[in-house]
Amino acid sequence: MHVGLMFSHRNPPQFAVPWPRIYAETLEQVTFAEQLGFDSVFSTEHHFTEDGYAPSLMPIEAAWAARTSRVKLGSFVLLLCMQNPLRLAEDAATVDIISDGRLILGMGLGYRDEEFAGFGVPKDRSGRIMDEALEIIVRAWTEDDFSFRGRHFQYEHVTLSPRPVQQPRPEIWVGQAGRPGVRRVAQWGLEGFCGAPNAEVYQHYLAKCREYGTEPKAQAQTLVFGHVHEDAEKAWAEAEPYATHVHTWYKRWRRGVGDARSFTATPRDDFVIGDPSHWISRLERTIEAQSGGVRPNHLIVQLQLAGMPHDMAMRSMELFAGKVMPHFQTKE
Numbered sequence: 001m002h003v004g005l006m007f008s009h010r011n012p013p014q015f016a017v018p019w020p021r022i023y024a025e026t027l028e029q030v031t032f033a034e035q036l037g038f039d040s041v042f043s044t045e046h047h048f049t050e051d052g053y054a055p056s057l058m059p060i061e062a063a064w065a066a067r068t069s070r071v072k073l074g075s076f077v078l079l080l081c082m083q084n085p086l087r088l089a090e091d092a093a094t095v096d097i098i099s100d101g102r103l104i105l106g107m108g109l110g111y112r113d114e115e116f117a118g119f120g121v122p123k124d125r126s127g128r129i130m131d132e133a134l135e136i137i138v139r140a141w142t143e144d145d146f147s148f149r150g151r152h153f154q155y156e157h158v159t160l161s162p163r164p165v166q167q168p169r170p171e172i173w174v175g176q177a178g179r180p181g182v183r184r185v186a187q188w189g190l191e192g193f194c195g196a197p198n199a200e201v202y203q204h205y206l207a208k209c210r211e212y213g214t215e216p217k218a219q220a221q222t223l224v225f226g227h228v229h230e231d232a233e234k235a236w237a238e239a240e241p242y243a244t245h246v247h248t249w250y251k252r253w254r255r256g257v258g259d260a261r262s263f264t265a266t267p268r269d270d271f272v273i274g275d276p277s278h279w280i281s282r283l284e285r286t287i288e289a290q291s292g293g294v295r296p297n298h299l300i301v302q303l304q305l306a307g308m309p310h311d312m313a314m315r316s317m318e319l320f321a322g323k324v325m326p327h328f329q330t331k332e
Helices: 019-036 057-067 085-098 113-119 123-142 179-188 199-212 232-256 276-289 310-323
Strands: 002-007 040-043 072-075 103-108 146-149 154-158 171-174 221-228 272-274 298-302
Touching (some): 019 310, 040 103, 040 298, 085 103, 123 171, 179 199, 221 232, 221 310, 232 272, 272 276
Parallel strands (some): 040 072, 072 103, 103 171, 221 272, 221 298
16 A cells, blocks of 8 residues: 655644744655655645645645655646646646656546636536546646637647656546446556445445446555644644644535535544554554555555644654554555
8 A cells, every 4th residue: 555645735823833934844754654654645635724724736746846855746636627727737848747657647627616706617516527637637638739618718729838747648537426426446457546435335436437438447446634742642732733634624615515424523533643653443444444445555644734833743643654654654
């Protein structure tokens, strides 16, 4: 299993520090992650939030690319409907070039009404917009000259230059892990789901691969939030204010779109907060529970909870890398 870290660049008002400090410290954490042996680092996107949740991922990943040499650089997830797909194809190709072929482009629909309204994107058309945008990115990266005439985008005789380093193109992961998401993955022969589809949805994916004549190669991902300390109670004492902030906001966002199944317990129960042995047992259970469809082969962990001091996050990363990650990471 590959193991990666996720960073959201959030700066809650109650813990606020200057914005350049947030970005500089996150960049330091990313370079430290590479030194610690993590396989990948991921950015994640939202818009118009109180705490400045990262809204622009390609500049962030370009900075990461320039400061690292080995780790994969991914978006988990970039909100495709809020982008011009052709410009995104160019920006992502540039990141792949700067990183010498280390980009994973993970993309999703988004779900917050405020984001669709802010960008003037009709939410009820988001699936159709994403279908068009995804086709444009794939074709821009793989065809010398292409034209596209859709309802939402039109291009005539476009040739993208320079192309990405990875051939025929960088890895693309698509969320969510439901029927529309896995259909997109199957249709374009993509490399991953942003999440882990259940057994019924995974069978739908296999059927769609047969229908489109593509290889069923998509990888599944497990995402967890938390904090690790040698002492379980100290772990919670340290993480509590930051975990509560993150949990409260995600719960509010999900309830706002009618999702009553996510973030149903306390932050201490929904997140993984404790000593290394607690982390190992919780992760084993989480991964096993997601293995009904396709067993996840990429574990993504967010240890820099919004507002958490830099030195606390660095200690958590180091302890995770030393005592938790070896239990799950597959050495190539």
